[in-house]
Amino acid sequence: MVGTQPKLSPAPAGQSSQPVQEKEKTARSTFPAVEWSVLVEQIKAGEDAGMEQLYKLFSRGIRYYLCRQLGPQELEDKVHDTFLIVVNAIRKGDLREPERLMGFVRTVVRRQVAAYIEQAVHNRREQADLESGIAVADRTQNPEQEAIIRQKAELMKSALEALSQRDRDILVRFYLQEQSQEQICREMSLTETQFRLLKSRAKAKFGEIGRKKLASSGIFSVFVRAQAG
Amino acid sequence: MTDYLDHPNEEALERFLRNEVQESELETIETHILACESCVTRLEALEIELAAAKAACQELEAERIRKQAAPARSWAARSWKDWFTLPALSWAGAAAVLALGITVVPQFMPRDVNLTASRGLETSGMTLSPCGTLEAAVVPGGRPLDLHLKADDLPEGRVNLEIVNGLGKRVWQGAGLIHQQKADVVVPRITTAGAYFLRVYNPAQPGSVPDVLREFRFEVR
Numbered sequence: 171m172v173g174t175q176p177k178l179s180p181a182p183a184g185q186s187s188q189p190v191q192e193k194e195k196t197a198r199s200t201f202p203a204v205e206w207s208v209l210v211e212q213i214k215a216g217e218d219a220g221m222e223q224l225y226k227l228f229s230r231g232i233r234y235y236l237c238r239q240l241g242p243q244e245l246e247d248k249v250h251d252t253f254l255i256v257v258n259a260i261r262k263g264d265l266r267e268p269e270r271l272m273g274f275v276r277t278v279v280r281r282q283v284a285a286y287i288e289q290a291v292h293n294r295r296e297q298a299d300l301e302s303g304i305a306v307a308d309r310t311q312n313p314e315q316e317a318i319i320r321q322k323a324e325l326m327k328s329a330l331e332a333l334s335q336r337d338r339d340i341l342v343r344f345y346l347q348e349q350s351q352e353q354i355c356r357e358m359s360l361t362e363t364q365f366r367l368l369k370s371r372a373k374a375k376f377g378e379i380g381r382k383k384l385a386s387s388g389i390f391s392v393f394v395r396a397q398a399g
Numbered sequence: 400m401t402d403y404l405d406h407p408n409e410e411a412l413e414r415f416l417r418n419e420v421q422e423s424e425l426e427t428i429e430t431h432i433l434a435c436e437s438c439v440t441r442l443e444a445l446e447i448e449l450a451a452a453k454a455a456c457q458e459l460e461a462e463r464i465r466k467q468a469a470p471a472r473s474w475a476a477r478s479w480k481d482w483f484t485l486p487a488l489s490w491a492g493a494a495a496v497l498a499l500g501i502t503v504v505p506q507f508m509p510r511d512v513n514l515t516a517s518r519g520l521e522t523s524g525m526t527l528s529p530c531g532t533l534e535a536a537v538v539p540g541g542r543p544l545d546l547h548l549k550a551d552d553l554p555e556g557r558v559n560l561e562i563v564n565g566l567g568k569r570v571w572q573g574a575g576l577i578h579q580q581k582a583d584v585v586v587p588r589i590t591t592a593g594a595y596f597l598r599v600y601n602p603a604q605p606g607s608v609p610d611v612l613r614e615f616r617f618e619v620r
Contacts, residue, residue, distance in 0.1 A: 231433035234442065272403050276430045315447065322451035323458065330459055338459065345449065346456035350419055366410075376452075 210268035213260045225253065228275055239283045252282050322376075329375040337368055344369070403430045406438055412445055512538050513547045514597065514615040536617040541590050546597065546615075548575075548582040553612055559600040560584055565593050575599070589619045 204227065212220025229249065236248050256278050259265060265274050330338055340358055343349045355365050407415070407428050414420045415428045432438045514536055538544055555577050562571040570589065575582045582599070589595065596616055600609040 227434050230436045230439050234439045235429070235433060272430045272434050273426075275433055276426070279433060280429075318447055319450045319454060322447065323454035326452055326455035327458055330455055341452070342456045342460060345452040346460060348417065373448075 206271050207268040210260055210265060210271060213257060214263075216261075221257065224257070228253075228256075232275070232279055235279055236283065240286050248282065248286065252279055255282070325379050326376050329372065329379045332375065333372065337372070340365070340368055341372055402427045403434075405431070406435065407431060409441075409445070412438070412442055413449070416442065416446055416449060511545045511547065512536055512617065513549075514617060515549050516613040516615050536615075537620055538589075538617050540588070540592050540619045542588050544586045544589070546584045546586055548584065548597070548599070548613070548615060549580070550577045550582050550599070550613065551580050553577050553580065553599070555579075557602055558582065558612065559602060559609060560597065561600070562586060562589075562595055562597050564591070564595055570595070592619050594618050 204223075209220055209223055213224060232252055233245060233249050236252070237245055240248065256275055259274070259278065265271060330341065333341070336358075340354060340360070343354050343358075344351070351362065351365055354360065355362055360368075405427075411420070411424065411428060415425070415432075420428060432442065558575050558577055560571075560573045560575050561569050563569050571586055573584065573586075575584045584597075586597075594616065595618070596614050598611050599613040599615075601612055602609070
């Protein structure tokens with residue numbers, strides 16, 4: 171079952187009274203309320219408003235997804251290609267149930283990713299002698315992100331140093347060795363609740379130390395701008 | 400369908416970034432984030448959090464490993480001189496110095512020996528040890544000797560001294576001074592064990608043979 175938090179957007183009937191199960195960080199923006207059938211009809215009719223809404227709705231997510239899967243190379247072209255495929259498919263009538271547009275877009279995007287990977291593998295095989303490493307994606311962060319990560323890592327280090335050795339071992343297993351929660355709980359004799367508690371306390375500590383240090387160093391505003399950007 | 404509209408919670412997003420989601424959950428999350436700008440923003444922030452936490456843990460682990468390796472390295476790199484610097488002076492160093500003092504330094508210190516003449520007195524022919532037994536005085540080999548000679552009835556003044564071994568071969572020659580019927584002589588170390596005789600002669604006059612005034616017997620072991 172998927173871990174979710176209550177919808178912030180207008181929810182379908184019967185869903186709005188869902189109780190708050192977990193105290194989670196809430197998303198600030200709302201999920202846009204979309205009339206899927208109207209949107210699909212607009213696209214079929216070739217109306218700019220429909221195209222615009224489709225782009226507005228999916229461009230950020232598709233860009234993020236493609237970047238995560240394939241890297242930042244030629245990202246705009248890939249996003250554009252994906253939209254063309256979605257729009258053409260809708261116009262041809264391949265999407266029979268408009269309310270399934272989100273799932274339809276996902277299917278198209280996944281097929282696109284698979285096609286790019288297949289193409290990269292083919293190119294690598296065919297052109298290995300000419301130019302090895304041609305299709306290797308650049309996974310490095312941009313300088314701004316690197317600076318933010320470095321800064322945050324410093325704060326986290328201070329917070330981790332204040333923890334007991336056992337608590338630190340647990341977090342090292344999770345973040346550094348990338349062990350799963352289940353494995354850590356099994357090997358360190360922890361319940362899932364204990365694990366969650368430790369992680370949330372550590373995060374709270376990161377935040378607390380971060381706030382103190384940033385406030386004292388006077389770079390809080392810069393940090394906020396960097397994160398917002 | 401309605402599942403796609405729910406914002407995934409923090410843990411679900413974290414699982415997604417760590418590629419730990421099951422296929423059914425993956426479908427829900429992926430479909431949602433493709434159309435949810437706010438969740439993409441959350442994912443980007445979470446990515447930074449995870450990368451920073453990983454970097455922090457990495458640094459801590461590296462420091463821990465460095466600290467573990469540090470004592471071994473410092474022991475290996477430590478010079479013998481470091482043991483004698485004040486801050487580093489340890490019990491081990493102090494013990495080593497003490498042991499050195501106990502074993503080595505006495506080798507260079509003269510050993511006090513009281514000798515009584517075995518010839519030239521009424522007790523001639525009898526060997527008396529400093530302890531008063533009827534055996535020769537036993538002295539340790541390999542270290543200088545500070546001999547205290549009983550020189551009863553001998554005139555005060557300069558005398559000649561020599562030490563001969565059991566075969567009568569001279570091993571040392573020197574001079575001494577009789578004062579208040581005593582003479583103190585420092586003799587260099589004798590390394591060969593055996594019986595030795597210290598003879599006291601009157602100062603030799605030109606053209607005359609010196610007389611033996613006293614003879615002291617001792618044994619080097």
